[in-house]
Amino acid sequence: MLFIIKTILNLASGLQFNPTQKSDSQKTFEKYSYGKIYKSNDGKCILQQITQNHRDDIIAIYKIIHEDGNGSITVKLCDINKYKIRTQEKILYKAEIGNLNRAEGLIKKHKNMDIDKYTHRLSIFNKKNTQQRSSIYSIIDLRLRTNSSNDEYNNHYTKKIFFLFLAKLINKPYRSNYEDAIICLLKESWDRKIIQFADQFYKSKNYPIDNLSSKIIYCRSKNYE
Amino acid sequence: MNSKYIYFWLASNNLLNKKKFKLYDNIPRPILLIWQGKLPIIKEKIYLLSVLKLTGWVSSKVDQKIINQVTRKQPELTHEITCLYQSLVNQAEAVTTLFSFQMQTNDETAKELSQYLAKVLLNCNSESSQFLLDKHYHQFWYDLASLKLSQINPSIVLW
Numbered sequence: 001m002l003f004i005i006k007t008i009l010n011l012a013s014g015l016q017f018n019p020t021q022k023s024d025s026q027k028t029f030e031k032y033s034y035g036k037i038y039k040s041n042d043g044k045c046i047l048q049q050i051t052q053n054h055r056d057d058i059i060a061i062y063k064i065i066h067e068d069g070n071g072s073i074t075v076k077l078c079d080i081n082k083y084k085i086r087t088q089e090k091i092l093y094k095a096e097i098g099n100l101n102r103a104e105g106l107i108k109k110h111k112n113m114d115i116d117k118y119t120h121r122l123s124i125f126n127k128k129n130t131q132q133r134s135s136i137y138s139i140i141d142l143r144l145r146t147n148s149s150n151d152e153y154n155n156h157y158t159k160k161i162f163f164l165f166l167a168k169l170i171n172k173p174y175r176s177n178y179e180d181a182i183i184c185l186l187k188e189s190w191d192r193k194i195i196q197f198a199d200q201f202y203k204s205k206n207y208p209i210d211n212l213s214s215k216i217i218y219c220r221s222k223n224y225e
Numbered sequence: 226m227n228s229k230y231i232y233f234w235l236a237s238n239n240l241l242n243k244k245k246f247k248l249y250d251n252i253p254r255p256i257l258l259i260w261q262g263k264l265p266i267i268k269e270k271i272y273l274l275s276v277l278k279l280t281g282w283v284s285s286k287v288d289q290k291i292i293n294q295v296t297r298k299q300p301e302l303t304h305e306i307t308c309l310y311q312s313l314v315n316q317a318e319a320v321t322t323l324f325s326f327q328m329q330t331n332d333e334t335a336k337e338l339s340q341y342l343a344k345v346l347l348n349c350n351s352e353s354s355q356f357l358l359d360k361h362y363h364q365f366w367y368d369l370a371s372l373k374l375s376q377i378n379p380s381i382v383l384w
Contacts, residue, residue, distance in 0.1 A: 088372055095345045095369055100353035107368045 035060075038167050043067065045170035049163055057082035059120075060159050062166055066182065071127040073185060074134060077162060078121045079155075080141065084113045112217065118143050120158065121217075122194075126186060138219040140191045143212055144198055157207075165197045191216055243271060243313065246347055255279070257304075257332060260343040263313075266351050267358070270310050272323075274346065276339045277305040279327065298384045302327040304335040306342070306370070310357075323357070324366035327384045334377055341373050342366075 035049035050061040062075040087110045095103040113121070118141040127134040144158050169188065191214040202209045242249075246262040260274040280303050308323040328335070349357060356362045371383045 088376070091369070092341075092373055092376065096341070096348065098345070098348035098350040098353070100345070100349055100356045100365075103369065104356075104365055107365065107372075110372075111368075 036163060038163070038170075040167075040170045047163070047166050047170055049159070055086075057086050059155050060162065062162060064166065064170060064185065071129050071132070071182065072134075073137075073182060074125040074127070075162070075166065076123045076125070077158065078123070080113055080118055080121045081115050083121055084110065084115055087113070114141065117141075117213070118215065120144050122190070124186070124190070126182060136218070136220070137186055138190070139217040140194075141215045141217055142191070142194065143214070144194075157201075161194075161198050161201050164201070165194055168197070169193075241271065241273075246272060246343070248343070258336060258339065260339070260346075264346060264349070264357065266349060266354055269312060269314050270358075271313055272346065272357075273307075273309045274339060274343055275307050275309075276335050277307065278332075279303055279305055298327050299329075302329050302384060304328055304330055304332075306335065306339050308342070308346070308366075321360050323360055324363050324370075326367060326370060328374070328381055330378070330381050334374075334381065337377055338370060338374055342370065345369070 035051055037049075038047040039045070040047075044067045046065045046067075048063045048065070050063060052058045052061065057078050059077045059079055061077070064073040064075075066072075087106055091103050091106045091110060094100075094106065120142045122140045122142060124137045124140075125134040126137045144161070169185065172184075195212045195214050198212055199209070242262050244262050246260060246264050248258060248260050250258040255278040257276040257278055259276075260272075262272065263270070264272055279297055305325065305327045307325040309320050310323055311320045312318040346357065356365060367383065374381050374383060
């Protein structure tokens with residue numbers, strides 16, 4: 001009798017736990033949607049475009065994975081105007097719960113965003129292996145917006161520019177070793193090359209453009225151990 | 226500077242409370258409201274956060290005690306928010322201004338901003354206590370207050 005009761009209880013507890021696990025996995029699935037995938041000509045690097053649905057300041061995320069490596073490069077593209085508003089909300093929240101040190105750091109970050117001059121913020125992260133947390137490599141502010149005021153139209157073009165730019169980047173001949181390839185990729189002067197590429201892209205489409213410009217906010221240029 | 230006189234006025238009338246940091250709003254004009262008392266993480270200091278009206282001063286007397294005439298940074302400014310602190314251990318130590326700003330706004334907005342700042346003072350954790358003990362963090366408080374103000378009403382500028 002006891003055994004039967006125990007089994008029923010176990011079953012009931014199992015039933016209680018299962019739906020929550022399902023909803024969690026569903027949530028993560030809803031948050032990220034995996035878009036286009038591109039493989040380099042030599043088949044060693046893979047580029048993937050990921051779109052997020054839970055943060056409206058992030059336009060797109062790109063991930064570059066090397067064939068033999070377990071680490072990766074992640075490129076995050078943000079709308080700087082929305083990002084600034086989000087940072088402001090975060091500052092006020094952090095101060096309200098009493099974490100003033102964090103709020104001060106975020107205020108410095110908030111002051112550093114020039115929304116009149118630049119339209120996008122690009123953050124490049126790299127990860128050495130699966131155990132390591134991905135750390136920031138560099139932050140670049142860019143002016144990429146065209147004269148058109150339509151946001152969706154602009155975002156569509158910037159997404160396309162970045163995908164093509166990264167595809168071009170990973171097609172260069174790199175050494176076979178994963179770490180060498182990552183170092184080569186990170187040591188490219190991204191800021192100037194993106195501007196050049198965007199300029200060519202817009203000109204080929206006959207699309208009216210503003211002055212495109214860029215500024216490096218932070219760069220950990222030295223040693224990749 | 227104005228709130229310092231109010232501090233001394235309160236002290237001379239024995240209205241300074243050395244218990245918990247609390248709101249008092251039944252105080253004669255030109256003071257709109259006062260948050261006053263000891264903060265939970267700093268035991269040896271007494272804090273005062275006041276919202277002061279810069280307009281409508283009929284006379285410079287409040288309850289027969291003279292308060293010095295207000296100094297405004299700009300002629301059109303209407304409200305002042307100030308935070309002061311004094312040591313309870315050493316009474317001879319001067320009253321220090323933690324932050325002080327003036328603005329042109331209405332009573333509601335000034336109250337809302339002061340409420341937010343009071344919440345920040347109250348909830349401040351022990352790791353970031355230096356922000357409450359050093360007057361050189363004035364710029365931080367100015368930035369924080371102007372960010373909050375831009376959320377409430379973007380057209381108002383802090384002075």
